[in-house]
Structure formats: structure tokens, C-alpha cells
Amino acid sequence: MEVFPDKLRGRLSSSALSKLYELRNNKLNSFLSDVIDLCEPESIYLVEGTMEDIEYVKRRALETGEELPLSTKTHTIHFDHPLDQARAREDTFILGDKIPFVNTKPKEEGKKEVLSILKGAMKGREMFVGFYSLGPVSSKHRILAIQVTDSAYVIHSENMLYRHAFKEFQGDRDFLKFIHSVGTRDIKKRRIAIDLEGTVYSVNTTYAGNSVGLKKLALRLTLNKAVNEGWLSEHMAIIGLEGDKGVHYITASFPSGSGKTNTSMLGRLVSDDLAFIREVDGEARAWNPEAGVFGIIHGINQKDDPIIWEVLHSEDEVIFSNVLLKSDGTVYWDGSGEPEPEKGINFSGEWWKGKMDDKGKLVPASHPNARFTVRLGSFRNLDPRFDDPEGVKIEGMIFGVKDYSTLIPIAEAFNWAHGVITMGASMESARTSAVLGKSDEMEFNPMALLDFVSVSLGRYLENYLMFGKKLSHEPKIFSANYFLKNEKGFLNGKEDKRVWLRWIVERIEGNVDGLKSPIGIIPLYEDLSRMFSSVLGKPYTRENYESQFTIRLNGYKQKFLRIREIYANIEDTPYEVLEILDKQIADIEYYMRKFGDNVSPFQL
Ligand code: OXD
Ligand code: MN
Numbered sequence: 374m375e376v377f378p379d380k381l382r383g384r385l386s387s388s389a390l391s392k393l394y395e396l397r398n399n400k401l402n403s404f405l406s407d408v409i410d411l412c413e414p415e416s417i418y419l420v421e422g423t424m425e426d427i428e429y430v431k432r433r434a435l436e437t438g439e440e441l442p443l444s445t446k447t448h449t450i451h452f453d454h455p456l457d458q459a460r461a462r463e464d465t466f467i468l469g470d471k472i473p474f475v476n477t478k479p480k481e482e483g484k485k486e487v488l489s490i491l492k493g494a495m496k497g498r499e500m501f502v503g504f505y506s507l508g509p510v511s512s513k514h515r516i517l518a519i520q521v522t523d524s525a526y527v528i529h530s531e532n533m534l535y536r537h538a539f540k541e542f543q544g545d546r547d548f549l550k551f552i553h554s555v556g557t558r559d560i561k562k563r564r565i566a567i568d569l570e571g572t573v574y575s576v577n578t579t580y581a582g583n584s585v586g587l588k589k590l591a592l593r594l595t596l597n598k599a600v601n602e603g604w605l606s607e608h609m610a611i612i613g614l615e616g617d618k619g620v621h622y623i624t625a626s627f628p629s630g631s632g633k634t635n636t637s638m639l640g641r642l643v644s645d646d647l648a649f650i651r652e653v654d655g656e657a658r659a660w661n662p663e664a665g666v667f668g669i670i671h672g673i674n675q676k677d678d679p680i681i682w683e684v685l686h687s688e689d690e691v692i693f694s695n696v697l698l699k700s701d702g703t704v705y706w707d708g709s710g711e712p713e714p715e716k717g718i719n720f721s722g723e724w725w726k727g728k729m730d731d732k733g734k735l736v737p738a739s740h741p742n743a744r745f746t747v748r749l750g751s752f753r754n755l756d757p758r759f760d761d762p763e764g765v766k767i768e769g770m771i772f773g774v775k776d777y778s779t780l781i782p783i784a785e786a787f788n789w790a791h792g793v794i795t796m797g798a799s800m801e802s803a804r805t806s807a808v809l810g811k812s813d814e815m816e817f818n819p820m821a822l823l824d825f826v827s828v829s830l831g832r833y834l835e836n837y838l839m840f841g842k843k844l845s846h847e848p849k850i851f852s853a854n855y856f857l858k859n860e861k862g863f864l865n866g867k868e869d870k871r872v873w874l875r876w877i878v879e880r881i882e883g884n885v886d887g888l889k890s891p892i893g894i895i896p897l898y899e900d901l902s903r904m905f906s907s908v909l910g911k912p913y914t915r916e917n918y919e920s921q922f923t924i925r926l927n928g929y930k931q932k933f934l935r936i937r938e939i940y941a942n943i944e945d946t947p948y949e950v951l952e953i954l955d956k957q958i959a960d961i962e963y964y965m966r967k968f969g970d971n972v973s974p975f976q977l
Contacts, residue, residue, distance in 0.1 A: 378406035381417070389419040398542050401519070405502065408521050408552055413493045414500035420528060421504065422537025430501065430532055434525035439579075440692065444702030451526050451694045452720050453580045456560045458695060459742045460582040460589065462824060465565040467593065472829045473943050474817075478566070487566040487574040494523070494554040494576060501528040505587055506538035507549075507595065507662035508649055512762035514660065516595060517541055517548035520586045524555050530585050530692065533748050534665035547571075549594050551586020555579060565590065569597045569827055581667055581694070581744070588667060592647065593827040595662070600828050600836045603843075605650040608821045610634070611659050611765065613641030613756045616878040620756075623769035623848070623877065624648050624659060628802045628821040630742075631775035632855045632870065634668045638680045639874055641756035642749065643765060650767060655845030658764035665748045670696060671741050672708035677867050680754055681745075689751040695720045695743035706739040713738055766846075768881045772820065773853035774802035779928035780854035782865055782921050783873040784893035785880060789841035792850025794953040795892070798834055799936045803856075817939060831945030838949060851877055852893065857921065864921045872904045879904075888977050890924055891960040895974060919973050927970040930961045 381402065382390060393402070409417075418433075420426045431449075434440040440449035468480040478486075500523050508515035517538060520531050542548065549571050556562065556577035563577040573590040575583055582589050592606065599606035609624040610633050620641065627633035637645040644661030645668065651658055668681070670693070675682045685691055696706040697717040705714050716725040720743075721736050728736045749755055758765055770792070774780060786792025798819045817823065819830065826833055841847060853873060857864045876896050879885045887894035898918045905913035937954045940946040964972055 378402055380406045380409045384409065384414065384417045385419065389417070392421065392539075393419065396542050396544075398545055400545050400547065401542055404519070404550060405521075408500075411488065411491055412495035412500065412523070412552070412554060414495035414523065415497050417500045417502060419502050420532065420537075421539040422532070427532055430525055430529050433499070434529045437525050439524060439526035440529070441698065442702070443693070443698075443704065445688065447688050448691045448693065450696065450698050450704060451692055453695060454558055454560060455721050457563065457578050457580045457583070458720060458740045459580060460824065461563055461565065461578060461580075464563045464578075465583070466567065467827050468566055468568045474823060474830060475826055480568070483566050484568065487564045487576065490556065490562050490564060490576050491552065491554055491574060494556050498523040501525065503528050503531045504537065504539040504542055505531060505535040506541060507535070507587060507591060508660045509760045509762045510536050510538050510541060512660060512764070514649065514651060514764075516598075516662070517546060518551065518587050518591060519548050520551045520553070522551075522553040522584070524553065524579060524584065526579065526692070527553055527581070527584050530581055530667070530746050531587060533690065533692070533746055534585065534663050534667060535587050536664050549586075549591055551575070551590060553584050553586060567593045567827065569594065581746070585667070588647075588663070589825060591662070592825045595649070596822070596825060596833075597827045599649075600832055603836065603839065604652070605648075605837065605840060607648045607650060608646065608825060609648040609770075610637040610645050611643035611648050611661055611767075612637050612639070613643060613758075613765070614874055614878045615640070616882045617884070618882050621768045621878055621881045622659065622765040623771060624650070624767055625771040625773060626797065626821045627771075627773040628775065628800075628818050630669055631802060632773055634666070634681070635678060636771075636773070636870060636874070638678060638754060639871055640754070642752050642754045643756045643759045651764070652840060652843045653764070655843070657767040657844055657846070657848050659767050660764045661749075661759060663749075665746065666752075667744055667746050670706045670743045670745045671739065673706070674708060674710040676710070680752060683753065684747050684751045685745055687751060689747065692746040693743070694746070695740040697724060697738040706743055707737055707741075767848045768846075769849045769851060769877050771851045771853050771877070772796040772800055773855070774800050774818075775856045776802060776815075776854045777856055777858045779925050779932060780852060780857065781895065781924060782854055782857060782869070783876060784852050784890070784895050785887060786850040786852070786893050789844070789847045789850065790838055790949065790953060791893070791957075793834070793837045793841065794950055795933070795957050796850055796852040797837070798830075798940070798950065799933065799954075801932060801935070817936070829943065829945050830940070831943050831947060834950055835945075835947045838947060849877075849880060859920060868909055871908050872901060875904045875908050876900065888974060890972075890974070890977055891926070891964045892924060892929055892957070895922055898974070915975075919975060922974040924964075924972050924974075925970070926961050926965045926968065926972055930958060930965065933958050933961070
């Protein structure tokens with residue numbers, strides 16, 4: 374028996390109603406009628422993804438004042454509440470039993486609370502319903518998702534960041550569900566509640582990392598699904614690197630704000646933030662669940678980020694968020710290399726140079742976590758295969774951190790398990806501005822995913838180790854750190870990462886040997902010297918090499934002891950994890966007995 378709820382009739386246009394009717398998706402209809410009962414919107418707009426829909430949403434975002442027009446007609450600016458400028462860790466929780474390192478709330482209690490805040494939240498408001506696919510629409514691995522929101526800015530962002538897939542909802546298809554309301558913007562009542570059965574509720578927030586369901590909220594659901602089904606749903610960019618023998622795809626996992634977006638611009642862009650990785654015929658294949666970029670804008674300048682700069686200055690559609698709006702209708706952000714204006718409007722309201730907040734701290738012109746939202750199609754380095762339903766074959770994986778004191782710039786793991794555990798699972802990185810709170814504190818952040826794990830780390834790593842066992846072509850695993858310092862300051866220039874990527878490609882193509890060290894395989898001086906010259910046209914001295922690749926054995930040892938302690942205290946950590954860490958520590962200690970606290974690469 375078909376149920377076509379009456380509730381839908383009064384609130385939808387007749388053409389939207391008949392389209393919904395034609396889908397004959399009872400799960401969808403009953404979901405929508407439940408949301409109507411809960412949020413009580415005045416009207417509903419279905420976003421199928423037609424030109425008309427796209428234009429309508431953009432217009433509504435301006436009419437509601439959620440976005441303001443800029444002098445370039447295709448650009449807009451959006452501001453989030455001053456206390457809602459980043460991901461709200463404390464207000465985001467998985468509904469369910471306690472899991473170490475994961476913010477959880479008992480299911481009944483957490484759900485009751487968020488539902489009570491959402492009750493009637495859309496009264497007098499328009500509700501948008503968007504239909505999307507995570508991953509290429511024609512891929513058999515794509516995941517369908519629905520966003521319901523009363524924010525035109527949120528649905529506008531979804532339209533730019535994800536693939537429309539209305540027709541795919543035909544029949545009783547399953548889908549992930551995201552329910553968002555701007556609410557009353559009362560930060561004390563901000564809640565992001567994640568029900569791993571497939572629904573996320575978000576209210577009293579607009580910052581996209583908390584409100585745009587398909588991005589970081591979906592990641593919690595797909596990660597859980599991946600662990601249950603034996604694949605990987607990761608916080609990783611996907612990049613194609615051109616070698617002498619063709620294009621090789623790698624993934625890159627970096628905590629936000631430590632070089633991921635920038636790294637993805639150095640090759641062919643497939644994804645800048647997220648990856649689904651599955652085993653197919655013994656290969657690791659990857660897809661980008663997204664179709665756009667929600668990137669940090671702070672520090673983006675013409676010299677270091679020419680491709681992003683070009684996109685932000687093109688006629689293509691851009692939503693800027695939390696940057697400074699100037700009186701001429703253009704925008705400014707810190708680190709752009711342009712002169713700081715005297716005044717403007719920013720996330721704190723009216724802004725002038727020297728403005729202090731109520732704690733007596735200078736208010737920056739643009740927020741350190743200010744962002745841009747653009748479509749992938751705007752990037753001239755977009756890989757032609759970014760939408761390939763078969764995905765791309767992954768031959769390398771980078772785990773990168775922002776570490777001022779210990780990790781060398783680049784190293785290769787001995788094998789999958791060594792890389793997964795000592796590089797991925799052992800990541801510690803300086804805290805990012807993408808999260809509310811203090812930045813620059815060192816934080817344990819395995820696979821740059823700690824904020825997004827929705828299962829216990831033990832199960833998560835067990836799945837990773839099992840995944841490796843299914844592969845007959847294991848990707849090589851690398852650790853990277855662009856931020857190493859000594860007493861004189863940073864040891865590498867911003868552009869040096871091009872050389873590390875070149876080394877990775879040459880390792881994949883089997884062109885270069887490496888030097889065995891206790892923590893992995895490291896580059897040989899001669900190879901780097903050749904690459905600095907061919908890639909950057911720069912000399913590379915033996916002193917440069919020695920300062921960058923001296924292995925700070927004691928630093929590494931202390932780090933692995935900290936990591937071992939963490940995993941030893943997690944009940945379901947696979948035994949193999951501790952075994953690998955113990956062996957790693959023992960190997961370092963062996964070198965320490967021979968060389969002391971540091972070993973120069975010339976001694977290896
Ligand atoms: C992001 C993040 O927005 O990781 O990508 O914070
Ligand atoms: Mn991210």
C-alpha cells in the first residue's frame with residue numbers, strides 16, 4: 374500500500390508534488406512527513422537540481438539576507454555568528470554508548486534533547502529538500518543522501534559541493550538523512566546529534582562544518598558504514614601526480630589547516646578533502662564523495678596558490694564566508710598579500726583596524742577559519758577522471774602533520790601495516806583553527822580523523838589492517854611534515870613540497886632507491902639534490918639535507934611511547950597495533966644506543 378502523506382500536499386507546489394509522487398519512494402515520503410511534523414515548516418521547496426532550482430536557491434539566499442551580493446555578480450558573502458566560526462566539537466555527539474575519544478550521548482537522552490530543540494523550529498519558514506549522491510551518480514558505490522534545511526545558504530552550499538541525484542531516489546531506495554535548522558541562533562542550544570542508523574540533526578548553527586550535512590556530518594555515518602562493510606571512508610585528498618610513466622594517484626590525509634588543500638593543487642585534483650576507498654580486483658580504488666571545495670581562505674595568495682587565486686578571482690560562482698566585506702563590494706582576507714583595509718564588515722559586524730573584542734583581544738579582519746565555497750569544475754587542474762564511476766587506482770598514501778619539533782619532511786613506510794600504524798594511527802598535529810578553541814596545541818589525531826570517528830579506534834584500525842590484507846597492489850605509505858623547525862626557524866620553504874611529491878612519484882615508479890632508517894625509508898641526498906634542481910631550479914646542499922633528515926630519535930621515541938600508551942588503554946585495540954609500535958620503539962632504541970638522541974642521514 375502506498376502512503377502519500379496529506380501533509381505534503383498543502384506545502385508543496387503541484388509540480389513538486391507530482392514529481393515526488395512519481396518517485397514512489399515510501400521511505401522518502403514518510404521521512405518528509407516526519408520532518409514536517411517535527412519542524413512545522415510553512416512551505417517546502419524541492420531541489421531537484423534543475424537550473425530553475427539552482428537560481429531559486431541563490432535568489433532566496435540573498436532575499437533572506439543569509440548571503441550578501443558582491444561586486445562580481447556571481448560571488449556572495451555569508452557570515453556565521455561570531456561564536457559559530459568553526460566545528461563545534463563540544464556540541465557534536467554520536468548518539469549511543471561511550472567510545473574512547475568520541476563525544477557520545479546516551480541515545481534516548483540525546484535524541485530527545487535535539488528533537489525538543491527542533492520542535493517547531495521551522496514555523497513560518499521555508500524548508501528546502503535537496504537530493505544528492507556522495508560519489509559519482511552512476512557509480513555502484515555511490516551513497517544517496519537528503520538534506521533538509523531552513524537555510525538557503527546551507528542548501529546553496531550543498532548545491533555547489535555535491536552531485537544532484539533526484540531521479541536516483543526512484544523506488545524504495547535507502548538514503549542518509551540530514552535535518553538542519555538555523556533555529557534561534559542560540560549558541561547555548563547548538564546541537565549536532567549523529568544517529569549512526571543514518572540520521573544527523575543539526576540546529577542553532579550555520580557554520581558549514583556543522584550544518585552542511587553531506588560534508589563532515591556524513592563522514593561520521595559513512596565511516597561507520599565503511600568499518601561495517603570492510604572499506605575506508607577517509608578525511609583525505611585524492612591527487613593525480615604525473616610521473617615519467619604516466620599519472621599515479623595518491624591520497625593525502627592532513628588535519629585541516631596543515632597543507633592538504635595546498636598539496637591537492639600541486640597535481641591533478643580529484644578531491645581536496647574526502648575519499649571513499651574500496652578494494653577492487655586487489656587494487657585500492659578511490660572516489661571523491663564531493664563535487665566542490667569548502668576551503669580555508671586564510672593565507673591564500675597569488676604567488677603560493679595561483680590556481681585557487683584564479684578561481685576566487687574568476688566569474689565562477691563563489692561563496693565567501695567570514696572574510697572582510699569592503700565598501701566597494703569586494704572582499705579581503707588575511708594572508709592574501711593585499712593591503713589590510715582600514716574598515717569593513719566582518720563576522721563581528723562593523724570592523725575597523727584595531728578593533729578589540731570584549732576580552733580585549735584584537736579582532737582580525739577575516740576569521741582564521743574564513744572559507745570559500747566553489748565547484749570542482751572551476752579548477753583548471755581538475756583531473757578528467759574525477760567523476761569516473763570506477764574510481765582511480767591509489768598507489769600512494771600520505772599521512773601529513775603539522776609538527777614543529779620531530780617528524781622529518783618525508784619518509785616511506787616499510788609496508789602497509791607499518792605505515793598505517795606508525796604513520797597514520799600515530800599522527801599528532803598542532804591544533805587547527807577549523808575547531809573552536811585554542812590553536813597550535815599538539816593533538817593526537819590518527820588519520821586526521823579524530824573529530825570524525827564514530828566507532829572505536831580499535832575497530833577502525835582493525836578494518837584498516839584487514840583492508841591491507843585484501844590488496845595485491847598495496848599503495849606505498851608516506852609520512853609528511855611541512856613544518857619542521859630548528860632553533861633558527863622553519864627548515865623548508867613552502868614550495869619544497871613539490872620535491873617531496875616528486876620523490877613519491879619516483880618511488881612509485883621504482884626510479885629511486887631509499888635509505889633505510891629506523892622509522893622508514895628516507896630519500897638519498899643525491900636524489901633530492903637532483904629533484905630540487907629539476908623541480909624548483911634550486912641548489913640543495915648537504916647541510917640542508919642533513920638538517921632536514923637528521924632523525925630526532927628521542928623525539929620519535931617519546932612520540933611512539935605516548936601513542937602506545939593511548940592504544941594500550943583502548944580495550945579493543947588489535948594486538949598487532951601494539952606489536953608494531955613495540956617493534957618501532959625497539960628499533961629506535963637500538964639506533965639510540967649507537968648514535969644518541971639524533972642520527973644524521975649520513976650515518977645511516
Ligand atoms: C574541513 C575541516 O572543513 O576539516 O574540511 O574542517
Ligand atoms: Mn576537512
